[in-house]
Amino acid sequence: MTDTDLEIFAVAPPGLEPALLPEFRALGYKDARYGAGGVTMMGGWADVWRLNLELRGATKVLARIGSFRAMSLAGLDHRADEFPWDETFYSGTTVRVEATCKRSKIYHAGAAIERVERALLKAGMKPSADGEVTLKVRIEQNIVTLSVDTSGESLHKRGHKEAVGKAPMRENLAALFLRQAGYDGAEPVLDPMCGSGTFVIEAAEIAEGLQAGRSRRFAFETLASFDAVDYKALRRAVSVVKGPARFFGSDRDAGTLKGAVANADRAGLSAICDFQCKPLSELKRPDGAAGLVIVNPPYGGRIGDKKQLYALYASLGTAMKTQFSGWRVAIVTSEPGLAQATGLPLSQGPAIPHGGMKVWLFQTPPLK
Template sequence: MESENTFDIFLVAPPGLEPVLADEARERGFQGVVQEAGGVTVRGDWTEVWRANLQLRCAVRILARFASFRAMHLAQLDKRARKIDWAALLPQGVSLKVEATCRKSKIYHDRAAAERVKKAVKDIVGAKIDPEAQLVIKLRIEDDLCTFSIDTTGESLHKRGHKEAVNKAPMRENLAAAFLRQCGYDGTQVVVDPMCGSGTFIIEAAEMASGLYPGRTRDFAFQELQNFDPKVWQRLKDSAEPTVPPLRYFGSDRDQGAVRMSTANATRAGVMDACQFTCQSVSDLTPPEGVPAGLVIVNPPYGARIGNKKNLFAVYGALGKTLKERFHGWRVGIVTSEPGLAKATGLDFLPGLPPVPHGGMRIALYRTAPLP
């Protein structure tokens, strides 16, 4: 039976990756998983909010929907907003910002709605309104239903807290985790990335295999809330049962600086014993010795991202040639913004997946079956 203390928790997904996050939430044991545009809704209490921030790899942020009511005009919004038990949620004098959106409602002025909520929290808990605050109250008014959420995450969840060195065009960690899952990676396969950059794919794969929680080394906005319990939080972090997987995560890059970055990041993440990084070009790439065929996943440069894409067709062609000649039985995942560059590899790809926004462009994952 559901506790009266449970509420909707909205897991924000990278657009296009909602099904991947829904699958991860189910695997992690979250209840009432419902996929919708922009993310996934689950049901739980505040401990589940903290657990979602700690454990989910594919989410962008976690919103706790803590109150809702209907309001037809601003005075009604003001009156009912003041009945929310703000003191149970927010410490006295806390810094926060308030955002509002209105859609298909009699209250149609976003800014005026936000001002009413700001005044309520200032009057009740002495909140300081700060546009740079980590704590964010979000009010959505749709069809006259006012739903209040609080962003419990702060900085985006792709910022794991233990990756400091990044290269020119880094892959976000939550996207890397989602793409690995879409390639069928479950923590048991060998993973090779021949253009590893700062090591994101390799480190994510090794962490997933190790059972390490992605949020284990960072802070979150919910730690500022009145209801935060440090002892329960520590128990959640201690519930991990990490293991050291065998050496089966192999990154390489022609840039020695990238190899140094990857090594430093994997060391900070605590997975370097399972990883190996080498400096070499794609043309020198060979399957690691003594391991079964696994997954080659790579985020090559693409024209909109770095330099002139005309020069990249040869790079993609060389990558495809190397993989077809040497990686029999391996599956391949290639992330690019350019379908033409993916085609230049000469690989036979499985049916396409929806493109995903990333850094002002749209990228897509191209996957193969095991190479013949």
């Protein structure tokens, strides 16, 4: 396999595939294309490592290691036995096998998993439900496609966030919403209901140009293609981040806010993140240039009584209109009616599945 003939697929949150593509462009991958489920490009293993390190909006990075036709389980047995597994996995590697079957003569995923596990065992690997790396087998129209999950844990797990509030916003979703709201790292960001600080910390990381995966390990580090020296060259050194604060978060829950402070500290961003425990009624506009207010308020699905939330949204709108002239506002909610209760000139983005419901990003132009 050469340095450019590996098909790489970055999984995106449903509905946000177009928002992930600009990250590829920013990294210099001009031929990447988005489609259903994510973004695809051709590259090599070094690109796989780099994408895992850099991408903020992706959920996983998958690498296609091969494909072949199989019209029966016996055919799958034969082709799986012939497959060069040792080019991808070291002997003794524990591998979790997952399979899906669509419009194929092989229609039983469990039987397909058994055949592939048997072939892996013959090749010296150790199939296991708790494998250190996952092999995804997709059988569609009798074509078997083999892909390796090179990420391991979901990429929203940055590695430095321990404290989590109620109904948290995932980091990769926050990054994509920030991008959709026009944030490019050059302006201040404020979240007046910040919870564990996801929007604030993610915005600060983008502004500092930090690698999303700098604090964690990845499944690709267990693969036969991994080169620790070359990978180290891809990791950028992190310099000390200095103030003044440009990213602001507040919340009325002291315990949750304490977690946000700790999360920012572990990320090395304390100097530019200012967290304060206060209710929305005490919100003040920060000194300096206008920027972006982005907030994921309660919307009744899991937190709060929806009927009682209209007043909260109205208060948010009043604070924005009276104090935040020149700022843009972005609101994530599952209830268009609640967004409208702010009285702000909001436009509505596409529906995004989140936590078993659909949410929308509503945003304003700079407020007058």
